[in-house]
Amino acid sequence: MSNNSKLTPFQQYMEELTKAKEQKRLAQLQQKYTTSPDYSKMSLRDELKTRFDLQEMNDLQKKYQNPIKSLYNLGQTAGTVAGNLFASMKDMQTANKIGYDNYAHRLGMCLNAQEGLGAAALSLGAGVLKEGYDIYCKALDNKAGNIGKNMGLCNNKQTSSLNEAWADSKKDMANNLEGIQYGLNNPNGNCRKWLNNLDYRKNQWRK
Numbered sequence: 001m002s003n004n005s006k007l008t009p010f011q012q013y014m015e016e017l018t019k020a021k022e023q024k025r026l027a028q029l030q031q032k033y034t035t036s037p038d039y040s041k042m043s044l045r046d047e048l049k050t051r052f053d054l055q056e057m058n059d060l061q062k063k064y065q066n067p068i069k070s071l072y073n074l075g076q077t078a079g080t081v082a083g084n085l086f087a088s089m090k091d092m093q094t095a096n097k098i099g100y101d102n103y104a105h106r107l108g109m110c111l112n113a114q115e116g117l118g119a120a121a122l123s124l125g126a127g128v129l130k131e132g133y134d135i136y137c138k139a140l141d142n143k144a145g146n147i148g149k150n151m152g153l154c155n156n157k158q159t160s161s162l163n164e165a166w167a168d169s170k171k172d173m174a175n176n177l178e179g180i181q182y183g184l185n186n187p188n189g190n191c192r193k194w195l196n197n198l199d200y201r202k203n204q205w206r207k
Contacts, residue, residue, distance in 0.1 A: 022060055029057040081122045084111040099201040105172050106179035106198070110191035113183025120180050127176040131169035139165035171203065 007015065033054060039047045088108030092100050105127075112123035137154035139162040141147060148154030160168075182194055197206050 023064060026057060026060040026064065029053055029060070033057065081112050081115075081119050081126065084108050085123065085126060087111075097200075099203060101172070101200075102175055102203040103195055103198060103200040105175040106182075106195060107191055109176045109179030110183040110194065113180040114187045114189070114191070116187075117184070120184055124176065124180060127173060131172055134172075135162070135165045135169050138168075175203070 033050075037050050037054075039050070042050065085108045088104045088111070091107065092104035095103075109120075109123055109127065113120040134156075137148055137156050138158075138160045141149060141154045142159050146154075179191075182189070183191065186194070198204075199206055
């Protein structure tokens with residue numbers, strides 16, 4: 001890359017624009033070619049295009065030497081994880097049924113785990129943070145002078161003892177782990193069909 005101190009503002013702008021375009025192109029190529037292509041099933045035209053694409057990807061990787069693919073995939077995975085968890089939460093709010101959180105926790109984790117180990121790990125981490133947040137808001141914020149409520153971070157209307165909050169979070173994490181386990185072991189399964197046999201009110205599986 002050029003020495004930016006010797007460039008005019010316009011030249012710097014054009015260089016940064018080129019860099020952004022090339023990095024975007026590299027991310028697109030890395031997403032497209034996650035596995036080695038099978039040339040035996042391609043026409044000559046498609047094979048040539050694929051080889052040119054791979055050469056372009058290789059040149060861009062050498063040029064920037066950045067883990068662009070990892071960052072791109074991480075961002076994409078994080079977005080998917082957040083989207084599934086948010087959808088499960090909305091599903092729970094819409095259902096508005098006692099014990100339905102037992103269903104929603106498993107569903108969100110199952111959907112994320114089906115995306116792979118990375119999504120499962122992110123989802124599990126988010127679950128741990130959420131339960132820590134719940135324990136604090138339900139049982140500890142009141143003792144700390146309602147700092148969380150005063151800052152708008154804790155919106156729960158009822159408080160509970162530490163033992164009660166811990167027991168509820170322990171239950172939720174067990175449900176999370178069960179959802180993750182099913183999702184990882186059944187990447188092509190139907191999470192909702194699996195959950196049809198769950199009595200979410202009792203948090204038990206029907207026999």
